[in-house]
Amino acid sequence: DAKTTQPTSMDCAEGRAANLPCNHSTISGNEYVYWYRQIHSQGPQYIIHGLKNNETNEMASLIITEDRKSSTLILPHATLRDTAVYYCIVRVAGVDFGNEKLTFGTGTRLTIIP
């Protein structure tokens, strides 16, 4: 799986949009970008994933650059409950026998400030 680079930490004011960047310059054509987050002492939670088009769901939006070498996760109206470590992961979507694993980096520790 391609390696990802994320900032170690970020702050965001409550109610503002939180924009979390991720670099994945070695991503290959069949690899998707996944985002997970981990709130303290809980298991990681799936947020969103995408291949090359921008994606949006009830939790967040994912913007992927045209060259696919970087992406941004957007939490449109951050709340205190969004304080967590956010992980950007690239992998082949669905089942890829022999590669059913997630390779987590160190992630970005996002702190929402009241």
Added chain:
Amino acid sequence: KAGVTQTPRYLIKTRGQQVTLSCSPISGHRSVSWYQQTPGQGLQFLFEYFSETQRNKGNFPGRFSGRQFSNSRSEMNVSTLELGDSALYLCASSLEVSNYGYTFGSGTRLTVV
């Protein structure tokens, strides 16, 4: 529907002992993966099971083993515990074919003293 259930939530063991952790996946999920999380190494993949067969394994010593039962429930075992095995052990389940990633349990926090 019920999420991924891991038992026990907390466990304290002595060096040299062995431990068994349990994971019940979401109903209908046939793939179960295990991860270890420590402050120093972060989240690391242990192994993955599907239909009672181990399909993928991370870089952990043979003291770490697992199995999956016919109802998809999974257990992992760590023998001859070391202090460094203290960690949060997470289980994740997924459908056979899914683009929506994995659903994680809340984990078992193991402390080795």
